[in-house]
Amino acid sequence: MTDTVTSHGATIVVEGVSKQYGDAFAVRAVDLTMAPGECVAMVGHNGAGKSSLIKLMLGLTTPTEGRIRVLGGDPASAAASHIRRQVGFLPESVAFHPSMTGRETLDFYAKLKGVPRTGNDALFERVGLEPAAVKRRVGTYSKGMRQRLALAQALLGGPKVLFLDEPTTGLDPALRQSFYEIVRDLRDAGTTVLLCSHALTELEGQADRVVVMSRGRKVADGSLATLRSLAQLPIRIRLTMPDGSVIETTCANDDKVAAVRRATCAMDCKGGVDVTDIEIVQPSLDDMYAHFLRREAAE
Amino acid sequence: MNTLLIIAGKEVRDGLRNRWVVATTLLMAALALTMSFLGAAPTGTVGVGPVEVTIVSLSSLTIFLLPLIALLLSFDAVVGEIDRGTMTLLLSYPVARWQVLLGKFLGHAAIIAFATVLGYGAAGVALAMGGTEIGAESWRAFAAMIGSSVLLGAAFTAMGYLASSLVRDRGTAAGIAVAVWLAFVLLYDMGLLGLLVADGGKTLNAEVLNWALLANPADAYRLFNLTGFKNVSLFAGTAGLAAHAQVSAPVLLGVLAGWVVAPLALAATLFSRKQI
Numbered sequence: 001m002t003d004t005v006t007s008h009g010a011t012i013v014v015e016g017v018s019k020q021y022g023d024a025f026a027v028r029a030v031d032l033t034m035a036p037g038e039c040v041a042m043v044g045h046n047g048a049g050k051s052s053l054i055k056l057m058l059g060l061t062t063p064t065e066g067r068i069r070v071l072g073g074d075p076a077s078a079a080a081s082h083i084r085r086q087v088g089f090l091p092e093s094v095a096f097h098p099s100m101t102g103r104e105t106l107d108f109y110a111k112l113k114g115v116p117r118t119g120n121d122a123l124f125e126r127v128g129l130e131p132a133a134v135k136r137r138v139g140t141y142s143k144g145m146r147q148r149l150a151l152a153q154a155l156l157g158g159p160k161v162l163f164l165d166e167p168t169t170g171l172d173p174a175l176r177q178s179f180y181e182i183v184r185d186l187r188d189a190g191t192t193v194l195l196c197s198h199a200l201t202e203l204e205g206q207a208d209r210v211v212v213m214s215r216g217r218k219v220a221d222g223s224l225a226t227l228r229s230l231a232q233l234p235i236r237i238r239l240t241m242p243d244g245s246v247i248e249t250t251c252a253n254d255d256k257v258a259a260v261r262r263a264t265c266a267m268d269c270k271g272g273v274d275v276t277d278i279e280i281v282q283p284s285l286d287d288m289y290a291h292f293l294r295r296e297a298a299e
Numbered sequence: 300m301n302t303l304l305i306i307a308g309k310e311v312r313d314g315l316r317n318r319w320v321v322a323t324t325l326l327m328a329a330l331a332l333t334m335s336f337l338g339a340a341p342t343g344t345v346g347v348g349p350v351e352v353t354i355v356s357l358s359s360l361t362i363f364l365l366p367l368i369a370l371l372l373s374f375d376a377v378v379g380e381i382d383r384g385t386m387t388l389l390l391s392y393p394v395a396r397w398q399v400l401l402g403k404f405l406g407h408a409a410i411i412a413f414a415t416v417l418g419y420g421a422a423g424v425a426l427a428m429g430g431t432e433i434g435a436e437s438w439r440a441f442a443a444m445i446g447s448s449v450l451l452g453a454a455f456t457a458m459g460y461l462a463s464s465l466v467r468d469r470g471t472a473a474g475i476a477v478a479v480w481l482a483f484v485l486l487y488d489m490g491l492l493g494l495l496v497a498d499g500g501k502t503l504n505a506e507v508l509n510w511a512l513l514a515n516p517a518d519a520y521r522l523f524n525l526t527g528f529k530n531v532s533l534f535a536g537t538a539g540l541a542a543h544a545q546v547s548a549p550v551l552l553g554v555l556a557g558w559v560v561a562p563l564a565l566a567a568t569l570f571s572r573k574q575i
Contacts, residue, residue: 021574055387055575058390058391060387060390060391060574060575061574061575062574078395080393081393081394081395082393084391084392084393085393087391089388089391091384091387091388091391093384094384094388095383095384095385095388096385097309097313097385099313099316099317100309100312100313100316104312108305108309109392111305112302112305112306112389112392112393112394113392113393114393153388
């Protein structure tokens with residue numbers, strides 16, 4: 001494709017990467033390019049290869065085939081230290097040492113990353129961890145507090161690349177909102193954010209691009225609008241009648257203007273029936289995800 | 300270098316928090332003090348000082364106890380962190396894998412060293428306050444005993460790390476640690492004795508026996524402490540052996556150090572190849 005153009009200035013380049021454990025493929029022939037200031041959502045069910053791909057990009061495992069470049073270098077090489085200094089990672093089901101306090105934990109990771117510890121207070125405030133909680137041992141933390149601490153350590157040193165693996169599982173809705181606010185701020189500041197989740201509905205509006213994974217393969221990649229036209233899922237039009245009854249019809253995406261015109265025309269021309277409300281329901285990310293999985297399974 | 304110290308420091312703090320350090324130090328001190336008080340009782344007529352008695356009994360005890368403590372402390376070090384998920388996060392930081400392994404080892408070795416020096420040192424203080432005249436030679440033997448104990452602890456810590464990097468499951472690592480302890484501390488000498496008896500001195504000469512003893516860090520430690528100093532070997536009944544011992548004290552210490560370095564190097568190699 002236009003590889004030379006897209007990979008120029010890209011923070012992450014994944015080319016034909018496969019990862020095999022024994023006979024099983026965790027990741028199979030995946031190509032992926034991410035640019036600075038881009039927020040990419042990677043969706044897929046459990047075992048679709050999301051976490052395996054992140055581990056490859058972190059250099060924790062090495063690909064069986066293919067090539068990975070993060071910030072211009074091989075993340076698994078011996079000289080990856082300077083890459084990792086600019087990478088933040090929030091692992092799925094994050095674990096800390098329970099006997100250390102929140103502050104000690106963040107201090108430890110800041111020291112490892114070579115970041116001055118003076119910024120830690122600001123980080124705690126940013127992720128909403130109370131000063132009283134910071135002094136307590138991590139073992140006493142609730143899931144939400146652990147997740148905030150996990151985000152704080154991922155933000156250490158202002159990373160250029162941020163991997164968030166299932167960051168909002170177990171968080172209440174209010175916390176999720178503040179979580180995505182932070183992610184948006186980072187993206188606007190030029191950080192490449194890769195967000196993994198299977199809570200699809202909450203990703204709508206957060207991600208610039210959606211990558212759908214299934215059984216180790218990338219089955220779809222594009223903006224929400226692109227995916228929508230690719231999937232060609234029917235759009236539902238819901239008409240509310242004066243008597244309160246609801247009529248629902250479906251139409252193709254390209255046909256929706258004509259369909260609405262037909263519906264409104266019907267009430268103008270025949271005069272008798274009036275439509276009190278019209279509602280157009282776009283296929284949700286959930287619907288599209290299900291569609292791409294069905295298509296993948298059919299192939 | 301700095302990264303090593305950060306990781307080692309975290310390990311020491313963990314040890315302080317979960318009471319490993321306190322428990323180990325107290326255990327060592329309690330045993331050492333018991334030995335020194337008991338050891339102080341029968342002296343006088345035998346012509347050996349209380350320090351020598353303490354060294355003999357304490358070093359015999361160390362061979363059983365310290366490897367066990369070291370293995371318990373270390374078998375979980377790698378596999379446990381991978382299991383809990385803390386290793387994934389740690390390795391996503393700018394640290395090399397050998398730094399993680401060596402840093403953690405240094406932390407655990409420091410805990411062992413602290414507990415040994417403080418625990419056995421308490422016995423030394425008790426002996427010094429006992430009132431009996433104690434010669435400089437005796438103190439040297441006592442200091443050598445403490446130093447070689449730390450080295451023995453480090454050797455078994457390194458073997459615990461090897462077990463921990465070898466397998467994917469914590470239970471298996473624990474099993475290997477127990478097997479290592481049984482093999483080196485209990486079964487090895489029994490097997491060797493059995494062989495000697497069965498062989499009747501036909502093929503197993505002194506040189507072969509020497510090499511066989513060097514192949515076990517616990518035996519190297521025993522030889523070092525029981526034959527290294529004349530007063531001690533007199534009391535231990537190993538004076539005859541000491542006269543025939545062809546292995547000098549520096550060699551024995553070198554062997555112990557080798558038992559620290561070799562398993563650790565192997566563990567580092569295995570760990571660096573591990574897919575996490």
